[in-house]
Amino acid sequence: MKGIVFTEFIDMVESKFGLGMMDDIIESANLPSGGIYTAVGTYDHSEMVELIVGVSKRTNISVNHLLKIYGKHLFVILMNSYAHFFPNIKSAFDLFEQIDSHIHVEVLKLYPDAELPKFNTQRLDANTIEMLYQSERKMADFADGLIEAALEYFNETANVQIEHLNDSGSLVKFIISKV
Ligand code: HEM
CATH class of the missing domain: 3.90.1520.10 (H-NOX domain)
Incomplete structure (x- = not known):
């Protein structure tokens, strides 16, 4: 899974729930990347699952709902970064x-x-x-x-x-x- 999916997720969680929660999740999970992501890197999809489950446990928001909230959040970022791909989409x-x-x-x-x-x-x-x-x-x-x-x-x-x-x-x- 591409790094942009991780970096934007971490930004979203930090802005909604503060800086401490994400640090705590990364520290307590055993992530091959060590929780360090770059937008163009590629990481195992299971790391994303670990991060989302970590947020879900700490917020009591279901994984499914977090995924949906994150999809809504990421769409705007993707459209802003890649709008030149789709000039004909009306x-x-x-x-x-x-x-x-x-x-x-x-x-x-x-x-x-x-x-x-x-x-x-x-x-x-x-x-x-x-x-x-x-x-x-x-x-x-x-x-x-x-x-x-x-x-x-x-x-x-x-x-x-x-x-x-x-x-x-x-x-x-x-x-x-x-x-
Ligand atoms: C309504 C529109 C869109 C839908 C429903 C959609 C759906 C998805 C889904 C469900 C995934 C997760 C991977 C999976 O399920 O296997 C994904 C990944 C992705 N999509 Fe889309 N997408 C949409 C629009 C876009 C746009 C506008 C861009 C920007 C060019 C984009 C770029 C990406 C990227 C970069 C990934 C990550 C791939 C990876 O992690 O390896 N998508 N998309």
């Missing part, structure tokens, strides 16, 4: 359709070792899109946060319906209906 649905075919393709060019999910998107009608999320990292809650932030970014309102298609969380269907 709506949240445009963006959803281009994650797999364009956005994450560009991410892979920049960071060939990035670990990205697979999204199959299909417009069901003018106001509805289906997105099928597939990833062994099982971060659909993070995707949910990114999706919500994208709708807010384009000033759109929609219902997001989520259906888990297996027990592990690696296959999740989102149905997004504009209201």
Whole structure:
């Protein structure tokens, strides 16, 4: 998992819960990186899980909810850093359709070792899109946060319906209906 995902997570936790909590989590976890991340480095996904579980235990906020909050937070940062990738995206649905075919393709060019999910998107009608999320990292809650932030970014309102298609969380269907 890319370092930017770690550095921004640590910044978010420090700004919401203070500096001490993250230090305490890093000290008590046995992280191969020692808790030192650079934005362009690559680290094991399990380290992210350890950090999130650490925050969850100390705040009583569920891991799923923390992932969603973090997705919302990171979206704005990604859009600010990488907006030049998507000059032709005019709506949240445009963006959803281009994650797999364009956005994450560009991410892979920049960071060939990035670990990205697979999204199959299909417009069901003018106001509805289906997105099928597939990833062994099982971060659909993070995707949910990114999706919500994208709708807010384009000033759109929609219902997001989520259906888990297996027990592990690696296959999740989102149905997004504009209201
Ligand atoms: C609504 C829009 C988006 C969705 C739903 C989405 C979804 C995801 C998810 C779920 C992951 C976690 C990895 C996994 O589940 O396997 C991820 C990783 C990532 N995405 Fe996206 N993404 C979106 C937009 C973007 C944008 C705009 C960028 C910026 C160019 C971006 C860049 C990245 C990067 C750098 C990673 C980390 C890869 C790694 O750690 O190796 N994504 N994305």
